[in-house]
Amino acid sequence: MLTVSLQHALPAFALDVRFEAPPGVTVLFGRSGTGKTTVIQAVAGLLRPDQGRVTLDGDVLCDTRQRQWLPPHKRRMGYVFQEGRLFPHLTVRQNLAFGQWFAPRDAKQESLDRVVELLGIGPLLLRRPGLLSGGEKQRVAIGRALLSAPRMILADEPLSALDEARKAEILPYFERLRDEIGIPMLYVSHSAAEVARLATTVVVLQNGKVQRQGTAAEVLGDPAVMPAGVRAAGALLQARVARHHSDGLTELDAGGVPLFLPQIAKAPGSVVRIRISAHEVILSRQRPEGLSALNILPGTVEHLRTGGGPGAMVSLTTPAGRVLARVTRRSAHALGLEPGAECHAIVKTVSIAPEDIGGG
Amino acid sequence: MLTVSLQHALPAFALDVRFEAPPGVTVLFGRSGTGKTTVIQAVAGLLRPDQGRVTLDGDVLCDTRQRQWLPPHKRRMGYVFQEGRLFPHLTVRQNLAFGQWFAPRDAKQESLDRVVELLGIGPLLLRRPGLLSGGEKQRVAIGRALLSAPRMILADEPLSALDEARKAEILPYFERLRDEIGIPMLYVSHSAAEVARLATTVVVLQNGKVQRQGTAAEVLGDPAVMPAGVRAAGALLQARVARHHSDGLTELDAGGVPLFLPQIAKAPGSVVRIRISAHEVILSRQRPEGLSALNILPGTVEHLRTGGGPGAMVSLTTPAGRVLARVTRRSAHALGLEPGAECHAIVKTVSIAPEDIGGG
Amino acid sequence: GITVFAAASTKTALDDIAAAYTADTGQNITFSYAGSPALARQIQLGAPADLFISANPGWMNVLQDEGLIDAGSRVDLLANRLVLIAHGTAVPPLNLETTDLAGLLGEGRLAMALVDAVPAGIYGKAALAALGQWPSVAPKVAQAANVRAALALVASGEAPMGVVYATDARASAGVSVIAAFPQDSHPPVIYPAAAVAGGNTGEAKAFLAYLRSPKGRDIFLQHGFGVPDQ
Amino acid sequence: MSAEAAWLGPEEWQAVKLSLRVSLWATLAALPLAVLTAYALARWQFHGKQILNSLVHLPLILPPVVTGYILLMVFGTKGPIGGALQQIGIVFAFRWTGAALAAAIMAFPLMVRAIRLSVEAVDPRLEQAAATLGASRIMCFATVTLPMILPGLIAGTVLGFAKAMGEFGATITFVSSIPGQTQTLPSAIYTFLQVPGGETAALRLTLVSIGIALTALLLSELLARRAADRAGGR
Amino acid sequence: MSAEAAWLGPEEWQAVKLSLRVSLWATLAALPLAVLTAYALARWQFHGKQILNSLVHLPLILPPVVTGYILLMVFGTKGPIGGALQQIGIVFAFRWTGAALAAAIMAFPLMVRAIRLSVEAVDPRLEQAAATLGASRIMCFATVTLPMILPGLIAGTVLGFAKAMGEFGATITFVSSIPGQTQTLPSAIYTFLQVPGGETAALRLTLVSIGIALTALLLSELLARRAADRAGGR
């Protein structure tokens, strides 16, 4: 577990954060200039905070009161920088191998070939970074950090320069790092999809302070804190893989309700996390029939929040857990959605996006 | 109008493109390393192509056959670089003013104050770029390009480092540049939302070649070419603003079908472009009743495309235009969706996302 | 006033005399002190010198052959003596004719000016050769760029002994003169002087005369120079 | 100043002033040419580049006396260039201008090397960015390259100034050592070292020389630090 | 080689070889210290930094003859350091090692300046990246900083080598001119220039000296170009 407590004053900016990052992925979320990079740098040991204490699994990385300081090269943090920072004088292959040279001999090592293949950088291995495109650079930077056999990964918007298809390829890999290797991560992201998929814990920063900390489900489900606005709000549900169907669908059991989604590579019985984005849920008082949407969750309106705008956020309790739905006030009124009202949440199969599926 | 015809060989990469960018925004779309930046650099005059001809509004910027070459500083291209390239020795304000110094006295000038306010960089004006966060840098870079009174804007992933909220603030500004000032743009983006919102024309690059060129509606509606994969496929429809309702909704008239969406700042009668993402459409044979979704488009199945996976892409002809829906094969079968079948497309009000609305 | 190009080693004496000259005549003298070869070359290439005082007859001869000096004004202005010095105060004198200099040096070096280039070195080599010491001493010679540098080597103790001019040895603490080379062991150490052709020869000659006047001679003698008989 | 004037003899004081004048002029006059040469060597491809490079370095390679001798032959009143320049009223021989020329030529390679390294360290992509914003080549240089190479420029200038203050061999060989005209501090020091008992005077002048050069050095460090902070974006 | 040997007299040939040896040793031996000094001046904050900086530059500021005298006082067998070193068998006086010491000290400021500029141009964020990948300070330096400063290192080394090849005043004052021991090329050239008619011989040696230094220069340009291409990421 990572514990972070930092106070640091920069000209025109003051950081004062305290949070704990349990095993898994902790996503730092927040608008531009709120101190996400500054926090990561302090954890990496690249910034000496005015005051603070950082520990990882009980090892003190930094404690200003006790004057303890572990230099960055002893921390073994796999840092994917926001601006790449590839070594210009080394080829791509040498950049990738750089961390390997310094990794302890007995550390668990990713294989170079596997990482190269995953990131699609095979054809670049002999080139120097100066000749790479923006996305290519960022992929090499990710590979370099992964290959240094880190105790922890610090990733500062690692995917933002990548195209959607590449993102979709690389995200599962970060998941595997989390689930299979169990490597803890501190991850900066602006994307709700990435958060939902990866985050064990979300720490929301605002103006250098922790505005909110909680599980991904709590934070993503709270429109008030979502830095990306209401469009990113959504519910996270636990479900168990029930069976795989021959037509390419996987059936999940979410508290007794069957949910269908495109086949996922999990054995029946394993638990998965699914995200249901609030703005993709349609509500109906009667059980709807004859729709292309396969997933219908019966539930009860828990509460209904309206703001100044034309929208309303409805939260339902369903057998699968709490589900959020973003509807118009007009519809909420027309359907008589009031606390206690019974209704059905309609979710399209394919709208339970592959990116939003994470191992539980 | 910009006409581009380029052949250029780089070690391990060959560019061979030819396209025309009509007035408006031409989005270069394509996966990492397919030559988007290389094309933009040639248009800016930072790369001298082996062979090629580039003209803007009839002025020859480069013609290798006729040995014509307009140096970059005479081209007046407002280039937002993929990697920022702020001048480290100048303050943010000086960076912003840099282009203004060299702009022709009689050129249409954006006001510094307006750009600063839009980009939210007022508090940074006296700082040097070395002390800015990643997103702050990128905002300054955008401002610098906008303030140089350019004849054309070249933007290479200008928004990728920004958080969603900031993106949502800046996108309308690019729209205004397009619509009010009428400044042409060549814009690299990985985001379907940005493309839908801004693009007049989309040029899809693959491996240094133009894979497909067309209007945003054509390209986004064609799952085969969408570099971001099927999730980005969707239909673009034209609609007319019918009236604004008192509960914050705007009613559109799409070929006679009423569509509701959160209020937009367009006068009744004006034409808007709306995007309906294929994976957010639910189909139903009967007209559904009692749903929270307000928008129901009656239509006829035009054709149905299935692949190896569990999904199917259904295209419907509706009075509003062609609509795409991504459903499961299982549903398609259960609902008997075959060419000629009548059905209804259900679209949630709020799922017609604000980012997907562009002036027509 | 006139400009005098003079060998650097004559500086102190000449400065004193010039002060007296200025006091007496009201005429200013400008000096440029440097190594004689440099000065001679500059005169060859048009330097604005009126009078040249060389530590080296050879270079004066060259200028004379090229007609660059007023041959009629040339005189042997100064003389000097070559001495052997040793590091330390009150080192007992030795006899140059009988002592095995090389043996005495042992591992030590004999400091001299460049033996093929700088006058003091050339004279010293000739003298040692005449005394029969050169073959044995030659491998032990450390050649300095000029006499003063040779002196510094001895003064610092780096070299136990050295060959320098009497004028230099006089003023240096930390070295003792342990022998004077016989006058006939080497060509006479002469500093010729001459007015430069095309310069202000009249005044140059006047100053030259003043240098050779009793007043001038006294000052030269005070500084340890010899003054050749006229 | 008057304390120093009292401490130093009038002729010595003259040498100090002359050395300052010579070194300042030498460095300032050489600076633009040094910047141009450095930029050309760093950024341009042209025929004879290696020859230019070699020429620039020659004064460093040659013993100063040889350089002085060559200068005397070329720029002396009887020399090919010196003679021609004399026709139009420019005289180097035995003037302080000649001392400045000698100092400039000796300092030149040091200045060029330092500036060139700085130019090479400037990311050409920043110059490209300036060009897209409408800056012509010259304006790019003035507004981007120049401010960014300032630390190297300052370093090179002070290096050159220090060298000019210390230069002796070429100067005395070229323009002799005429008080008030060409007798710089090092010439004066040398002359004192050539006469019995001159060591104290030489030491005094040496200390003055060190004092001046170190002052320049410290000043330059301050300037360079500030310039580097700026160029580094802080 | 044999052609040159015939063209040059045996003693001259000896001077050439000696000069090469002296200059090579001087530069190579000074290099590590120069890198350390340059790095310290560029990156560390410590007390006495300005004093160190001044000390490094002194040989540039002082007339070489003065430097030679100081070396004689300090590193001579009777000098404080020279005496101590003699105890452990290291002697500079009248040895080629002394010539190398003089050349190294004269070349040192040039080397430090060039290398320091390069170090300052290396983005410290790259060193940080190396640290997060597990490289200790020393390994950071060896694997990141060193390769990136290679152009400056090469430039500095060649500058130093050229200076060492041309150095005369300090060398002859410190270790005098002993054929085969301390008579370097510049000493030999100086000797010829002292005697009437020695110009031709001096010119011949000067050409040899130029030839050697320019060869080094050209080689270094090639090396530096390649190193710069690499450091620039191409």
Ligand SMILES: Nc1ncnc2c1ncn2[C@@H]1O[C@H](COP(=O)(O)OP(=O)(O)OP(=O)(O)O)[C@@H](O)[C@H]1O
């Ligand atoms: N060295 C510094 N000196 C002064 N201010 C700094 C320094 N580094 C960062 N800042 C300021 O501190 C604030 C936080 O910066 P930080 O880089 O941590 O933001 P961020 O959350 O990573 O933003 P982004 O999403 O844009 O990358 C910003 O306002 C930035 O301008």
Ligand SMILES: Nc1ncnc2c1ncn2[C@@H]1O[C@H](COP(=O)(O)OP(=O)(O)OP(=O)(O)O)[C@@H](O)[C@H]1O
């Ligand atoms: N100077 C160069 N020399 C050799 N290859 C280069 C050079 N510049 C770019 N390339 C290669 O050309 C290809 C196209 O690069 P480009 O930067 O145009 O890609 P891009 O489409 O902008 O990619 P991204 O989305 O990752 O920024 C890449 O494979 C890149 O590695």
Ligand code: MOO
């Ligand atoms: O010509 Mo001198 O007096 O040996 O310097």
Ligand SMILES: [Mg+2]
């Ligand atoms: Mg950041």
Ligand SMILES: [Mg+2]
């Ligand atoms: Mg690119």
